[in-house]
Amino acid sequence: MxxxxxxxxxxxxxxxxxxxxxxxxxxxxxxxxxxxxxxxxxxxxxxxxxxxxxxxxxxxxxxxxxxxxxxxxxxxxxxxxxxxxxxxxxxxxxxxxxxxxxxxxxxxxxxxxxxxxxxxxxxxxxxxxxxxxxxxxxxxxxxxxxxxxxxxxxxxxxxxxxxxxxxPAAAKTFDVALILHxxxxxxxxxxxxxxxxxxxxxxxxxxxxxxxxxxxxLHGGANEQVMHLLEAIPEGASVEDEIRARLDRKERIMGFGHRVYKTWDPRAVILKRFSRRLADESAEPRWFEMSEAIEKTVVGEKGLYPNVDFYSASTYHYLGVETGLFTPIFxxxxxxxxxxxxxxxxxDNRLIRPSSEYVGPGPRSYEPIERRSQAA
Ligand SMILES: CC(C)(COP(=O)(O)OP(=O)(O)OC[C@H]1O[C@@H](n2cnc3c(N)ncnc32)[C@H](O)[C@@H]1OP(=O)(O)O)[C@@H](O)C(=O)NCCC(=O)NCCS
CATH class of the missing domain: 1.10.580.10 (Citrate Synthase, domain 1)
Incomplete structure (x- = not known):
């Protein structure tokens, strides 16, 4: 590779x-x-x-x-x-x-x-x-x-x-979210x-x-971006069309993909269950419903699976947490x-000090500033 x-x-x-x-x-x-x-x-x-x-x-x-x-x-x-x-x-x-x-x-x-x-x-x-x-x-x-x-x-x-x-149910849900992170x-x-x-x-x-x-x-900040995405999709709009349009524009759908998981992130599986449960008890089931529709579209179109940040967004939202606190909670x-x-x-320490491969200019001699003609 x-x-x-x-x-x-x-x-x-x-x-x-x-x-x-x-x-x-x-x-x-x-x-x-x-x-x-x-x-x-x-x-x-x-x-x-x-x-x-x-x-x-x-x-x-x-x-x-x-x-x-x-x-x-x-x-x-x-x-x-x-x-x-x-x-x-x-x-x-x-x-x-x-x-x-x-x-x-x-x-x-x-x-x-x-x-x-x-x-x-x-x-x-x-x-x-x-x-x-x-x-x-x-x-x-x-x-x-x-x-x-x-x-x-x-x-x-x-x-x-x-x-x-x-x-007790809200405390348990939040406790599980903390465990998973x-x-x-x-x-x-x-x-x-x-x-x-x-x-x-x-x-x-x-x-x-x-x-x-x-x-x-690309890391913990993704959970807030997921909520912004959910909020950016107008009520009544086709979630599938909205997501496909973003994918066509080569935008990343936050909360999907992972460097290590090539299938469902097990934390997302658990959080999805909690998000669904909270949605069932809520007057606003749409956050979970939209999340699930996004999941189906992104898995279908790109073969990318939800990571921990995807269903934590709707879960925290249902718990009444403002979006700006999602990443601090992480x-x-x-x-x-x-x-x-x-x-x-x-x-068991040894200094972590990797190397880089030099791809810059070859050796050159210093020119006094008054003799330099080329702009950077
Ligand atoms: C997490 C992440 C950075 C890991 O990515 P990575 O291993 O570095 O993979 P790359 O960034 O090299 O992406 C590989 C390909 O998948 C695509 N891809 C990866 N995640 C994507 C996403 N969420 N939405 C759309 N496309 C995505 C990339 O565009 C790239 O496509 P290309 O090969 O056509 O250019 C990446 O999946 C991502 O940006 N996800 C969204 C942010 C997120 O949820 N972060 C939280 C992680 S827990």
Whole structure:
């Protein structure tokens, strides 16, 4: 196969964290199938598994939960950063900056050892939802809502965002979405985090860089683009015709295609089920119906399958989450995967420093500026 660039098929690390079978659409975290975890586990338990390599005992889990819920509140300084950014920064700009600034007072900031890194990871997992919810409320001119230690990670976030206690079904749906986004092998943002960690830089720098990589529409930013696509199709229009027209214009349909999956992304299969269920209970079933019509057209026309971002868009929309928060929500779930990869990189490090093939001009001698005639 000719090298198309993009490091396709290149193995850049040995990892115990997560594996993908792209031909059969299987995703496994530490040996556990993601479907099994989505059905029986919780985001917090998946965090423990990802950070420690094993599912917790009851005692370990209780201690982990209490640590996690005890760190949800933001420091005054980070809260001020979030408030300051609410009026003029976009959601991912806020998150990138707030996470970076949260390192200033982190008690473990000068240590890269595994335990210090796990503590930093735990604090980031706990705090990022508070940053996102606080920002969203400030932006809407509302008072922030304090974290509720009685609630699980998913339910607490929804309550901090909306001000209302979510139904058990809504909390479960959101929890599953968080589980499905927790880790994903050597995706672009995880690779970014590992490259940064490989210089022996710190956890917060790696996570800040990863947030920057996730933001792009070819990666985590795709979920918001999916919602924009759904909204751009006029009510009553033929979804098939709209999508075919875009494909004829060589536009990419966001939420489809994947570097590794050559069939259904298993996360999309699960999210489709949740989106359908929410649509059945909603006064606006059209978001799911349109999504399904788009899916049929793109699979039929291009042989490209939905990825995680496709059905997460309608799922979040049904849960009442504004579109601009979709990618920050991806980041606040993926932070555990990034952090675990940073720990793994630090535990067996060699600087990641690939090479490039030079295709520029041959040797030439320097001309003083007054003798240069050719414009660049
Ligand atoms: C994810 C993605 C970047 C992976 O792509 P990749 O492995 O780098 O594949 P390429 O970009 O080389 O695309 C290969 C071909 O498929 C086409 N293609 C890939 N994804 C497409 C999409 N979503 N819509 C339309 N065409 C697509 C490309 O145009 C290209 O066609 P060509 O060979 O005729 O030029 C790509 O599928 C994409 O852009 N998807 C939309 C964004 C998205 O959903 N991202 C989230 C990923 S989880």
């Amino acid at each position: 000719a090298d198309k660039g993009g490091l396709e098929g290149v193995v850049v690390a040995r990892s115990r964290l997560c594996s993908i079978d792209g031909q059969n659409g299987v995703l496994v975290y530490g040996g556990y199938d993601v479907g099994d975890l989505a059905e029986h586990s919780s985001y917090e338990e998946v965090c423990f598994l990802t950070l420690y390599g094993e599912l917790p005992t009851k005692e370990q889990f209780d201690a982990f939960l209490s640590d996690l819920s005890g760190h949800r509140a933001l420091s005054d300084e980070t809260a001020q950063v979030v408030d300051m950014l609410a009026s003029h920064a976009a959601p991912m700009e806020m998150l990138r900056t707030a996470v970076s600034s949260d390192s200033f007072d982190d008690p473990d900031k000068d240590s890269n050892d595994a335990e210090a890194n796990r503590r930093k990871a735990m604090r980031l997992i706990a705090k990022m939802p508070t940053m996102v919810a606080r920002y969203a409320r400030r932006r809407a001119g509302q008072e922030p809502i304090a974290p509720d230690p009685a609630l699980g990670h998913a339910a607490n976030f929804l309550q901090m965002l909306t001000g209302e206690r979510p139904s 927790a880790d994903h092998e050597m995706n672009a943002s995880t690779f970014t985090a590992r490259v940064i960690a490989s210089t022996l830089s710190d956890m917060h720098s790696a996570i800040t860089g990863a947030i920057g990589a996730l933001k792009g529409p 980041a606040m779930s993926r932070v555990v995967g990034w952090a675990a990869h940073v720990i793994e990189q630090h535990s």
